[in-house]
Amino acid sequence: MTKAVKxxxxxxxxxxxxxxxxxxxxxxxxxxxxxxxxxxxxxxVDNEPGVLARVIGLFxxxxxxxxxxxxxxxxxxxxLSRITIVTTGTQMVLAQIKNQLGxxxxxxxxxxxxxxxRPLERELALVKVAGHGESRVxxxxxxxxxxxxxxxxxxxHFVFEVTGRTSKIEQFVAVMAPLGLVEVCRTGIAAxxxxxxxx
Amino acid sequence: MKRQMTGAQMVVQALxxxxxxxxxxxxxxxxxxxxxxIIQQEKVRxxxxxxxxxxxHAAEGYARSTGKVGVAxxxxxxxxTNLVTALTDALMDSIPIVGITGQxxxxxxxxxxxxxxxxVGITRxxxxxxxxxxxxxxxxxxxxxxxxxxxxxxxxxxVVDIPKDVQFATGTYVPPGHIEHPTYHPRVDGDPRAIAAAxxxxxxxxxxxxxxxxxxxxxxxxxxxxxxxxxxMTGYPITSTLMGLGAYPASDPQWLGMLGMHGTxxxxxxxxxxxxxxxxxxxxxxxxxxxxxxxxxxxRKIHIDIDPSSINKNIHVDIPIIGDVTHVLQAMIAAxxxxxxxxxxxxxxxxxxxxxxxxxxxxLAYKPNADVIMPQYAIERLYxxxxxxxxxxxxxxxxxxxxxxxxxxxxxxxxxMTSGGLGTMGYGLPASIGVQVAHPKxxxxxxxxxxxxxxxxxxxxxxxxxxxxxxxxxxxxxxxGMVRQWQELLHGNRLSHSYMESLPDFVKxxxxxxxxxxxxxxxxxxxxxxxxxxxxxxxxxxxCRVAALANCFPMIPSGKAHNEMxxxxxxxxxxxxxxxxxxxxxxx
Numbered sequence: 001m002t003k004a005v006k007x008x009x010x011x012x013x014x015x016x017x018x019x020x021x022x023x024x025x026x027x028x029x030x031x032x033x034x035x036x037x038x039x040x041x042x043x044x045v046d047n048e049p050g051v052l053a054r055v056i057g058l059f060x061x062x063x064x065x066x067x068x069x070x071x072x073x074x075x076x077x078x079x080l081s082r083i084t085i086v087t088t089g090t091q092m093v094l095a096q097i098k099n100q101l102g103x104x105x106x107x108x109x110x111x112x113x114x115x116x117x118r119p120l121e122r123e124l125a126l127v128k129v130a131g132h133g134e135s136r137v138x139x140x141x142x143x144x145x146x147x148x149x150x151x152x153x154x155x156x157h158f159v160f161e162v163t164g165r166t167s168k169i170e171q172f173v174a175v176m177a178p179l180g181l182v183e184v185c186r187t188g189i190a191a192x193x194x195x196x197x198x199x
Numbered sequence: 200m201k202r203q204m205t206g207a208q209m210v211v212q213a214l215x216x217x218x219x220x221x222x223x224x225x226x227x228x229x230x231x232x233x234x235x236x237i238i239q240q241e242k243v244r245x246x247x248x249x250x251x252x253x254x255x256h257a258a259e260g261y262a263r264s265t266g267k268v269g270v271a272x273x274x275x276x277x278x279x280t281n282l283v284t285a286l287t288d289a290l291m292d293s294i295p296i297v298g299i300t301g302q303x304x305x306x307x308x309x310x311x312x313x314x315x316x317x318x319v320g321i322t323r324x325x326x327x328x329x330x331x332x333x334x335x336x337x338x339x340x341x342x343x344x345x346x347x348x349x350x351x352x353x354x355x356x357x358v359v360d361i362p363k364d365v366q367f368a369t370g371t372y373v374p375p376g377h378i379e380h381p382t383y384h385p386r387v388d389g390d391p392r393a394i395a396a397a398x399x400x401x402x403x404x405x406x407x408x409x410x411x412x413x414x415x416x417x418x419x420x421x422x423x424x425x426x427x428x429x430x431x432m433t434g435y436p437i438t439s440t441l442m443g444l445g446a447y448p449a450s451d452p453q454w455l456g457m458l459g460m461h462g463t464x465x466x467x468x469x470x471x472x473x474x475x476x477x478x479x480x481x482x483x484x485x486x487x488x489x490x491x492x493x494x495x496x497x498x499r500k501i502h503i504d505i506d507p508s509s510i511n512k513n514i515h516v517d518i519p520i521i522g523d524v525t526h527v528l529q530a531m532i533a534a535x536x537x538x539x540x541x542x543x544x545x546x547x548x549x550x551x552x553x554x555x556x557x558x559x560x561x562x563l564a565y566k567p568n569a570d571v572i573m574p575q576y577a578i579e580r581l582y583x584x585x586x587x588x589x590x591x592x593x594x595x596x597x598x599x600x601x602x603x604x605x606x607x608x609x610x611x612x613x614x615x616m617t618s619g620g621l622g623t624m625g626y627g628l629p630a631s632i633g634v635q636v637a638h639p640k641x642x643x644x645x646x647x648x649x650x651x652x653x654x655x656x657x658x659x660x661x662x663x664x665x666x667x668x669x670x671x672x673x674x675x676x677x678x679x680g681m682v683r684q685w686q687e688l689l690h691g692n693r694l695s696h697s698y699m700e701s702l703p704d705f706v707k708x709x710x711x712x713x714x715x716x717x718x719x720x721x722x723x724x725x726x727x728x729x730x731x732x733x734x735x736x737x738x739x740x741x742x743c744r745v746a747a748l749a750n751c752f753p754m755i756p757s758g759k760a761h762n763e764m765x766x767x768x769x770x771x772x773x774x775x776x777x778x779x780x781x782x783x784x785x786x787x
Contacts, residue, residue: 050319099507
């Protein structure tokens with residue numbers, strides 16, 4: 001019979017999760033823990049059918065993370081779309097992502113906004129809050145503090161529009177939670193580099 | 200010259216204008232208009248296969264042996280899905296093929312029509328690029344673009360999906376002309392500063408090695424010539440991946456044999472102990488590196504590759520050079536000649552002495568047997584009988600493939616067609632058909648295994664129909680040999696479903712297909728039987744009965760480093776079960 005595999009203690013090799021019954025054939029999956037960082041990429045692509053599927057398929061097929069993704073045609077005459085992707089990975093994986101995107105046929109440019117400086121990143125959220133009495137007043141007061149705009153209301157609810165960095169949106173949603181938060185819709189991050197230059 | 204014609208006519212015209220002489224395909228409802236044009240002309244020859252996967256592999260064999268783009272033409276739905284394995288195979292091994300698929304008429308797309316599938320969706324991850332052409336006026340441009348994308352940069356497969364109504368519609372045909380692609384411009388010239396730094400590093404090496412791969416073959420014949428020139432200028436040792444065999448002649452004294460999991464003792468030890476590694480058109484695949492954190496720990500690495508995403512993917516390199524191998528080698532040789540570096544002769548002598556010690560280990564030795572044909576012996580005799588001939592070799596996947604790589608010596612590029620990346624059993628037989636179509640007068644042999652060859656055996660019928668005298672040389676051990684070997688090493692010799700129960704009688708099968716069957720069961724009859732196989736000018740199935748339980752060595756077990764190889768004559772039954780270390784069983 002095959003013996004169960006024991007990891008050496010303190011050897012730096014991460015101990016595999018031991019199954020209750022050792023398998024007859026001894027394989028284990030090593031977990032790798034390198035430091036990861038979050039980067040925002042701007043990808044200019046031909047706005048042709050399937051282009052978004054190509055980009056998303058690359059990420060899912062190769063096991064990369066997508067934390068946020070937004071896409072829209074930005075130059076109508078040239079049929080160019082701009083995809084903004086926030087992704088997390090090790091330095092090596094981030095370099096891979098950029099190279100893998102770069103070699104796709106409909107991709108014009110790939111720019112790592114995070115590597116080039118601190119990009120301006122904004123997100124828009126629509127937040128629906130329903131309630132009565134004091135919590136309703138409080139929601140309105142807080143919305144004012146967050147510079148959220150009321151874009152729809154009845155005596156029972158508000159829909160707020162709020163723009164800002166992801167952390168601000170997170171915070172706004174969190175404070176609304178006890179005040180009758182019904183639902184949230186977020187656009188994902190739009191990002192642009194500081195200064196005079198285009199990507 | 201712009202002309203009005205139907206979409207179906209455009210397909211044939213584009214093939215002619217792209218210089219395509221042969222295509223491989225299988226008709227069906229959604230490509231009937233194209234087939235109706237094919238039969239009315241003689242410039243493009245169509246080879247009818249028996250399964251669309253066969254068309255894809257034949258196109259690969261054609262492409263790999265000629266350096267041209269291979270073409271497969273199949274129908275919608277199952278025709279397209281059957282092509283997927285070959286497309287994936289071509290993507291992994293960087294083989295330029297254009298797949299033309301029929302599609303249901305545009306108004307039926309998305310309707311779950313008969314023989315409809317989302318071809319561009321299914322083939323998106325297994326092609327370099329693909330197109331669904333909905334307007335006949337785009338068709339000619341897209342077809343020319345498809346050839347451009349398939350063959351430029353790192354080569355690979357592309358698919359053009361053409362709905363049936365677009366094939367019938369009339370539009371304007373544009374000839375190929377000079378393509379200025381809006382976005383796809385792969386870099387071919389290496390960065391001069393990186394090249395200068397690389398030459399400097401190569402010149403200063405004390406224990407150097409050239410590690411080359413399929414990229415050299417893909418770059419064209421000139422790349423192989425330049426590689427030979429540069430390697431001989433330096434006097435350094437050279438090894439190659441499975442895909443790169445033939446780019447450097449195996450008879451040359453600087454040649455170390457193949458490296459990697461079943462590479463030679465000398466090649467793998469050189470990789471482990473070197474101080475400068477010159478990687479050319481290879482991609483540090485897991486079959487090459489073994490355990491990544493123990494891979495060549497003391498070396499500085501140069502990596503020449505046309506694909507930026509190959510750089511630093513698995514192994515961190517010190518000097519990356521992005522460019523086409525031919526261009527970069529040309530620049531390197533020029534820089535070397537200008538600089539006239541003096542290599543450290545004493546260090547190099549010591550390095551070669553060390554290499555000779557490893558060579559004397561004679562790692563490919565096996566125990567000869569007077570009663571049973573050893574598989575290694577079979578390849579050796581096949582090589583001896585064909586070495587002076589104009590021969591092309593394809594293989595299936597498994598033990599026979601590794602033995603072929605170890606024991607068949609290649610002197611020229613484009614002579615060796617094998618499924619390296621995807622490891623597609625069933626590749627070799629249809630690939631040999633593609634090779635034979637491209638080289639009708641040459642000797643084309645598929646070194647096969649009994650399990651693999653049955654996956655695409657129906658293509659014998661193709662060979663018979665088109666008078667393609669391919670030789671299917673089956674090392675028949677009545678096992679899936681490599682699966683059995685792994686089960687022996689890793690799974691306590693529990694041979695779960697790796698025994699091919701009730702194999703057909705291959706000689707009778709040959710007879711049934713209308714080709715020639717030959718069998719050899721004893722070492723003494725092997726040479727005559729091989730001579731007979733070569734003499735026969737018809738397709739042959741050669742049933743070579745070999746030792747059933749032979750294992751393929753040397754072998755770097757999963758998770759081991761290059762200097763921890765298992766050598767065949769040193770392996771005792773009791774060490775086999777312990778071959779894989781505690782850290783190692785993660786790799787498959």
